[in-house]
Amino acid sequence: MEVAVLKSSGEATSKKVNLSDSVFAIEPNDHAIYLDVKSYLANQRQGTHKSKQRNEISGSSKKLKKQKGTGGARAGNIKNPQFKGGGRVFGPVPRDYSFKLNKKVKDLARKSALSYKAKDNSIAILEDFNFDAPKTKQFVALLKALSVADKKTLFVLAEANKNVVLSGRNIENSKITTADQINTFDVMNADNIIFVESSISKVENLLNKE
Known part of the structure; x- marks a missing residue:
């Protein structure tokens, strides 16, 4: 050509x-x-994305309420992913x-x-x-x-x-x-x-x- x-x-x-x-x-x-x-x-x-998981959130690990008798669902500590401000489940982590x-x-x-x-x-x-x-x-x-x-x-x-x-x-x-x-x-x-x-x-x- x-x-x-x-x-x-x-x-x-x-x-x-x-x-x-x-x-x-x-x-x-x-x-x-x-x-x-x-x-x-x-x-x-870049692969630098990152969100905090449950073990990285700042907060108390105290159980929020008793296990039974409240009429609501069971709840652990404030870092539970179900709560606002809680850790993210399977969030992004740095990777190549x-x-x-x-x-x-x-x-x-x-x-x-x-x-x-x-x-x-x-x-x-x-x-x-x-x-x-x-x-x-x-x-x-x-x-x-x-x-x-x-x-x-x-x-x-x-x-x-x-x-x-x-x-x-x-x-x-x-x-x-x-x-x-x-x-x-x-x-x-x-x-x-x-x-x-x-x-x-x-x-x-x-x-x-x-």
Whole structure:
């Protein structure tokens, strides 16, 4: 699959990049995508939720009333879960939600996601560029030139670029990542993916590695 390389002005150059079929044109595996996205979202959870159980509530342990003869139900102490302010039964406790996913499954998921985007013509290749200084206005102008200013966009750089990252980090619906950090969730969540020309080979080498 050949894709024309674009200038920062949005115009096409005479260059074209041939995308690897083994990464951008495989038969997508929906279940692998599901597992990888589920794993990514689970890893984002802090798992710090906590409610106090009966043994952690501050209060007297004295029996509230005698066992029989009151005409009401039996009652223990004030920390009983049935009473207001009592401990919670089976409440949430801190836990780790993350789970392991095999590397081959993760690679298959990323290839599947990229293949979906390539099939939808949602992938563009941009000439390597750099900003002399962090300028949000320049990054906004770049998005407008590429006609993606009003869409969710994922920029994939070959390597970390401080000026570019600082220029685009506060822009809504725009995310910047590097070739070695690309993940299935970001790919599927974006309407358009803009690859910097030098990042393509790095992504292909990463996902074709045995």
